[in-house]
Amino acid sequence: MPPAARPPLAVLFACRSNAIRSPIAAALFSQIFGRGVYVGSAGVRKGELDPFAVAAMAEVGLDIARHKPITFEELDEWEGLNFDLIVTLAPEAHHRALELTRTSAVDVEYWPTADPSAVEGSREQRLDAYREVRDQLLAHIRQRFVTQGTGNE
Secondary structure, eight states, X not given: OOOOSSOOSEEEEEXXXXXXXXXXXXXXXXXXXXXXXXXXXEESSOOOOOHHHHHHHHTTTOOOTTOOOOBHHHHHHHTOOOOSEEEEOSHHXXXXXXXXXXXXOOEEEEOOOOOGGGOOSSHHHHHHHHHHHHHHHXXXXXXXXXXXXXXXX
């Protein structure tokens, strides 16, 4: 994927239920870019915010406890899908984003990201899966957006 000349002005992260991966990615992205880039998150279906996602983000000083999962349709209804880039983290979200953007000039990128809620075991083993997803998303965000420069060179 060739890096863009400038970072996008508005980025949407999307996954299946907007309960784990996309809110984690949006919070990490916001931490890096602050108010310089608008960021949102949505899901194909509305889920319940996952407490393990909240715990994994709290470990890095980010509070996502007030996140309210929303669907693509709700987001479109409330504020529109006015994003330069939609980053999809699950196959269902990728297909939905491609359907929704068929007639618009929105870039859609697919970052395959495992669903940590599928991991079973002790609380610590399960939390490790969420940490791994968090750290992978952070690395991907840095690789995709930070290494290309922020326009202040």
